[in-house]
Every structure is written in C-alpha cells, then in structure tokens.
Amino acid sequence: MKKSSMFISDNLRLDALVKGLHLDISEADHYRLVSGLYQHIEHTRVMAFKNGYDQGRFDEKMDRY
Known part of the structure; x- marks a missing residue:
C-alpha cells in the first residue's frame, strides 16, 4: 500500500471513529x-x-486498535 493511500485509509478510520x-x-x-x-x-x-x-x-498491533 502506498503512503498516500495509507494516509487516506487511516484518516477515514479516524474520521469515522470521531464521528462515532x-x-x-x-x-x-x-x-x-x-x-x-x-x-x-x-x-x-x-x-x-x-x-x-x-x-x-x-503497525499490525496499531491497526488492531
């Protein structure tokens, strides 16, 4: 996964988390x-x-949380 797409994916996860x-x-x-x-x-x-x-x-451990 490219750095830019990783940023978008992580950012969308955080956005959903905060909205929740x-x-x-x-x-x-x-x-x-x-x-x-x-x-x-x-x-x-x-x-x-x-x-x-x-x-x-x-990164694997961070992605679990």
Missing part, C-alpha cells in the same frame, strides 16, 4: 481533532522505529 463519539463540536474542530490524532499516531510510529521496534509488527 457524537461530539458537539464544529466541523473545523472535528477536522483539527482528526488531524491531530493522525499526527500523533504517525509520530508514535516514527519514534518506535527509531527505538528499534519492528515497524511491520508495530
């Missing part, structure tokens, strides 16, 4: 929340890789 929470927030705040969550996940993946974790196995 039924938060009373504006569309702009919703977008910022989804974007912030995605950035946090990507940062966590990068830090795990830098610390020697198996990236494939780490």
Whole structure:
C-alpha cells in the first residue's frame, strides 16, 4: 500500500471513529481533532522505529486498535 493511500485509509478510520463519539463540536474542530490524532499516531510510529521496534509488527498491533 502506498503512503498516500495509507494516509487516506487511516484518516477515514479516524474520521469515522470521531464521528462515532457524537461530539458537539464544529466541523473545523472535528477536522483539527482528526488531524491531530493522525499526527500523533504517525509520530508514535516514527519514534518506535527509531527505538528499534519492528515497524511491520508495530503497525499490525496499531491497526488492531
């Protein structure tokens, strides 16, 4: 899977997750929340890789949650 399509897939999952929470927030705040969550996940993946974790196995575990 290409990085760009992975971004779209992960972003859509996060969008659906946040919508499922039924938060009373504006569309702009919703977008910022989804974007912030995605950035946090990507940062966590990068830090795990830098610390020697198996990236494939780490991504597998992250995708389960």
